[in-house]
Amino acid sequence: MQRGTDILPPLSDKQLDSIRQATRRINVWHGSVRSGKTIASLLAFLVAVRRAPASGLILICGRSLQTIERNIIEPLQAPALFGDVAAEVRHTRGATTAVILGRTVHLIGASDARAEGRLRGLTAALAYVDEITLLPEAFWVQLLARLSAPGARLLGTTNPDSPRHWAKVGYLDRAGELDLAAWHFKLADNPSLSPAYVAALAAEYTGLWRRRMIDGAWVVAEGAIYDMYDEQQHVVDELPAMRRHWLGIDYGTTNPFSAVLLGLGDDDRLYAVAEWRYDSRAARRQMTDAQYSAAVRGWLDELGIVPEWTFVDPSAASYSAQLWADGHPGVARADNSVLDGIRTVSNALDAGLLYVHRSCEGLLTELPDYSWSEQAAARGEDQPNKINDHSVDALRYALHSTAHEWRHLIAPMP
Template sequence: MTGPLPLSDKQLDSIRCATARINIWHGSVRSGKTIASLVRFLLALRRAPASGLVVIVGRSLQTIERNCLDALADPLLFGDVAAEVHHTRGATTAMILGRVVHLVGASDARAEGRLRGMTAALAYCDEVTLLPAAFFRQLLARLSVPGAMLVGTTNPDSPKHWLRTEYLDRAHELDLAEFHFQLADNPSLSPEYVAALAAEFTGLWRRRMILGEWVVAEGAIYDAYDEQQHVVDELPTMRRYWLGVDYGTTNPFAAVLLGLGDDDRLYVVSEWRHDSRAAHRQMTDAAYSGAVRAWLDGRHAVPEWTFIDPSAASFLVQLWTDGHPGVTRANNAVLDGIRSVSVALDSGLLRIHRSCAGLLGELPAYVWDETAAARGEDKPAKVDDHSVDALRYVVHSTAHEWRHLLTASASCSAATLPT
């Protein structure tokens, strides 16, 4: 294989040493582990027994195409080998180095059935921690051809995750080689890029994605929140507004108004809440719609978009009927949303007006669920989370609007990045 692909000493060492039945590269994002694992896959593909199938598995066909095939077909990464990678978008097979490679998406436990009856000689696994445990076990069972090999890569997860407890921690018992990479192991990255990347992760995700640690989700979710830093008594002029709504009937209803100030910071300008239990009075969808409109009119604020709890179908219909502008379902990816809010807080981009009593009361008490963490799951405790959910909806759903504002603060903090 020839081409312009430069490899670090650590990448080369991992490729040479990956001779076990199971070979796993794990660690931080952009650390070079994926490229090293793909090179090892290509070398194994050249020598793979002809009697078994070759498979690439991932969370979905789309992630396989994006993370694996697009990289392999890039001549800037793989030189002349890229010309030997042939795939039609959406097809479940590819031709790589003259060998048919089967592409298998594994989004849930039912995917295990796709492996039944298969005899495999070589498997590449993209983001192993995102695969169902039963699927991974079945895949290993199907690698029954003499000399069969699995090559996989992943970012760290909880230390209770099945990949860590059942395989990596038992490497000395199994025919398994594991290679840990940190961001500093990729010498080709510029300091500016490393600073920008590190700014996109904070708290739990910083330890996992930047430092490459397998750490448990514990304690406060927004551990960067500091009342002295993040709470303000005065607001600048707002250039834009967005609204996030967590709908509730017996549970509290919370609406959070987010503004972009003329100082290029985000501000939670105001919130509106109704707790039917405390007020001893439930409100209808029409009453909620009217109350929210009156509150916004009082603020002289017209949100460009209103992001609603996706489960609140009836309230969405009510707002559409009442002509509320820009109504849409919020992006309810919980962990990604928590990460967006964490980044905005940790970078100093987000401020909260002192009048938002409900949100300010919930933020310090918003914690990870200890019972879920013991099972290896990252889940927030479902207690007093109404305003923080509304905040998550509006901050995460608008991330594409404000993420570029992190660049300046990221470059300023480059000197303090972990190495």
């Protein structure tokens, strides 16, 4: 494999050591994003493929076939990363096999526990696992059982998760008991990153995700979710002129219904401009989809605003259909990736990009009290408490569904 400034990025001593020492049954690279763990693990994987015995299958496993193609196959095919070896990685997009260094490699997605059945009956000599913590534990256990060829090895990477995650408790913490080697990487371990890029990357994470993705720490989700929120800093009484508007709607019948209007001001900042909220329990009267549609459209008419897009709670299909029938423009299913959405809101608040107008009473009530579930954390999971979350969900729908429109406004930390 060629080396040189124009072929492979420079490798740190930690990366080189991990490649040489990845000879145990289980070999795990973990730590922060862009810390160099993936390039080191892929180089070790290529060495292992070249040396793998003819008996036993070679596997690459990940959350889905698409993530395997994006995170593993495409980098392996990049000459800038792997030189001449890149030409020896052949794959047709969508196919469940690839040919790497002349060996057939099987690509297996594992999005849920049922994927474990795809491993039954096979004998593997080598497996590479992308993002271990995102896979079902049952799949992982079955995969280890299938690595039964003489000298079989598993190589895998992951970003940190909860300290109670099965991968941490059951494997990394028991490295001394198991045939397992692990290497922890931080951003400083990647010599190919420029200071400007590191600063920009650090600006994209805050709170829990900053500790995991930047510091590489296995930390638990606890306490307030938006712990960076400060009423003195984030609540405004006056609004600048707005050049764009989007609407997020969290639908409720017995639970409160909340619509939060998000605006992009002429000052390049985001504002929760206004809120319409209805609590059927407090009013002792439920509303139909048609009544909600009329009420929201009437509220927008009073404001004199037509949002570019209205992002609706994905579970509220009948209400979305009602909005379409009533001629409401730009109705779309909100992106309901909860943790990613929470991170988006956190980043915008922490960067001083997002503000809330004082009229948004429901949102102002919920923001400081929105918290992580202690019960879920005890299971090694990150989940918000499902209580008093209707306006924060509506804000998340609008903000996360439009992140591609405004993310460039987050300035790198000095």
